[in-house]
């Protein structure tokens with residue numbers, strides 16, 4: 001049986017690469033100083049979708065991301081691995097959306113696609129580590145969610161069976177499609193890009209990308225070849241503006257502090273028998289050890 | 291069936307502080323009790339009641355337990371259909387109670403269940419939710435632009451951006467203020483055997499579409515170690531070099547009556563099991579004594595141990611960042627230092 005799958009993928013700053021240079025003086029992070037990458041667990045989400053497609057010919061995978069025009073890169077990366085369609089949800093009025101507003105906007109975009117069998121997300125995005133967008137999309141779409149997906153055990157017609165990991169243990173669960181899945185990094189090993197597909201889809205661009213490169217006239221030619229990345233704004237997806245962007249976001253950031261380790265000025269202990277004995281003595285004196 | 295809409299909650303200063311009493315097969319983990327501890331402080335500061343929400347099948351035995359750890363009021367929902375946690379049925383329970391009683395704060399553990407449930411509720415109630423908080427405080431907030439003062443807001447404090455920043459999140463217009471709280475970061479309150487709570491029985495009808503998921507099989511593995519409960523932790527890192535080298539870590543832990551632990555690098559190298567990992571993606575610990583051996587002190591590691599009362603660092607590199615969070619720093623090769631240290635402990639100075 002063929003399925004319609006949407007993979008929600010986010011472009012994130014590579015938080016592993018944070019160095020002093022990436023921090024502003026006010027303690028905020030200078031995102032532009034960090035490389036932008038495909039959110040790692042979203043690659044696991046994509047891999048799960050691709051495996052379903054491998055086993056179910058005719059299955060169609062739509063890559064969807066909400067972000068700046070530069071986020072088109074994750075859409076292309078999806079195509080290099082075997083996805084079928086690219087949608088960039090982008091709108092200035094969506095800026096400053098928290099997870100609630102983001103999931104509202106993404107759910108409007110998913111609804112616009114018509115019948116969808118599975119929406120597959122990563123467990124969490126490394127910039128915020130919230131793991132909220134998946135479940136919140138599921139609620140907005142009014143369909144069940146299966147979080148922490150470890151393994152797809154079975155998919156038959158309209159029934160999916162999943163092994164999910166729940167911290168200290170696991171469970172096997174089953175439900176009817178449609179469903180939202182959030183996938184763990186331990187679920188699979190994402191496949192590398194396919195060279196042929198990469199040759200073809202690296203030419204894919206959105207209208208905004210073309211405009212920025214002064215190549216707006218190429219749009220029609222790209223479209224004819226299926227290489228024009230679709231751009232949807234809040235009007236296209238019929239989103240109610242009161243639930244989008246800053247207004248639609250109940251959470252506000254009060255403060256940001258950069259983590260400067262408490263430079264407590266430690267006491268230096270000589271690695272000699274006497275030095276260590278003195279330290280142990282001190283720890284006994286103040287009841288740290290008995 | 292048409293999607294049920296719930297009324298949004300507006301700011302109400304009389305609203306209670308709620309703790310979701312997560313339970314598995316009739317027993318509470320440590321998390322709801324830790325939440326009650328912090329909930330107590332928040333409720334006292336606000337001058338409102340601290341309540342627990344308990345849902346399940348035959349969970350009435352947990353009422354006394356919740357009272358003993360500080361719940362003044364317990365909303366108790368019994369239903370055979372709530373025997374096993376499921377997202378949609380439990381979301382219904384919480385949303386129905388939140389709409390009816392309008393709490394100002396609702397806290398969940400940042401557990402597999404809490405992180406599955408809380409976002410679904412926040413989406414239904416159209417309120418804010420902050421994930422994985424490591425601290426919660428009550429404070430006024432002045433809006434920088436309008437100078438409007440919002441008094442007594444829940445400050446939801448959490449690491450973000452891979453642990454490189456600490457963000458304080460608030461929500462001042464759409465309530466309840468909800469947060470999931472990381473396991474093991476809030477101290478466990480004292481048990482008070484004599485404390486009693488008012489029990490409010492509530493009924494929520496669960497229909498078949500609320501049980502969309504069929505649970506075919508469930509397995510819970512008993513955690514092999516309980517780092518959180520340990521007063522003394524001896525943690526080894528990549529610098530320990532080998533599984534054999536880790537024997538020094540076990541020996542020192544044993545000599546001190548503590549438990550061993552590890553950095554992620556040591557776990558990845560196979561020196562010790564993942565259950566022993568401390569840090570952002572491991573366990574957060576706050577022991578009386580933390581001895582870091584051959585650990586460089588990466589931010590993702592210190593995020594999980596910097597609240598320790600005393601930190602001893604043993605590292606051959608005098609510039610290792612771990613010394614920045616240490617009370618005692620020993621520059622040296624651990625294979626030389628640990629045997630001497632064990633000797634000193636045996637002699638009791």
Ligand SMILES: Cc1cc2nc3c(=O)[nH]c(=O)nc-3n(C[C@H](O)[C@H](O)[C@H](O)COP(=O)(O)OP(=O)(O)OC[C@H]3O[C@@H](n4cnc5c(N)ncnc54)[C@H](O)[C@@H]3O)c2cc1C
Nearest residue numbers: 527528529553554555569570571572584585586591606624
């Ligand atoms: C998203 C993310 C999450 C992470 N989560 C965690 C987490 O939860 N926990 C965690 O620990 N890490 C975590 N990390 C990894 C973290 O960034 C570090 O890579 C890790 O903590 C390093 O471990 P280490 O200090 O043991 O190893 P290293 O950084 O390799 O340090 C080894 C140290 O041992 C010292 N040494 C070597 N030989 C000796 C000797 N003979 N005697 C004494 N000292 C010696 C060296 O001087 C060095 O300082 C995470 C990383 C990312 C990106």
Ligand SMILES: Nc1ncnc2c1ncn2[C@@H]1O[C@H](COP(=O)(O)O)[C@@H](O)[C@H]1O
Nearest residue numbers: 008009066121122124125130131132133
């Ligand atoms: N802006 C976005 N565009 C597309 N998908 C997103 C976006 N934000 C979050 N997601 C999806 O939701 C998951 C959880 O994100 P988060 O709640 O931010 O941790 C991610 O792994 C993505 O699959």
